Amino acid sequence: MKVFNIFFCVVFIIFAGLQYNDPDPYVWMPIYLYAATFCALAARHRFYRSWYIGGILVYLAYAVYLFFTKDGVVDWMQQHQAENIAQSMKATKPWIEDTREFFGLFICIAVLGINYVYSKRRKRNI
Secondary structure: OOHHHHHHHHHHHHHHHHHHHOOOOOHHHHHHHHHHHHHHHOOOOOOHHHHHHHHHHHHHHHHHHHOOOOOOOOHHHHOOOOOOOOOOOOOHHHHHHHHHHHHHHHHHHHHHHHHHHHHHHHHHHO
16 A cells, blocks of 8 residues: 555646646645645555545535536536547637546545545554
């Protein structure tokens, strides 16, 4: 788990850095840095399960919003035939940005969820 958490800590820091020129870095930098912080702590065997749950709930609420909002994931799938989201971002295609953001949140939720489950198992075994 140490390698897993170090890897995702670095990935989330890079993700946060890439948000610098985003239209809303004040939203996305803290999202990724929150996940990076708790990965760094988990790599040092410090687990904060209530903080994982809090982060997961906030990320999940935002992900649900991005899923159903106009130009969100549903529009991307139905109106734009799941167009390639790896292409360059254009202001004329906001559904690509919302879909990317949704998947970024999904990654954060998955990593925090894995750490939550691992911390419960670890506590049981101690």
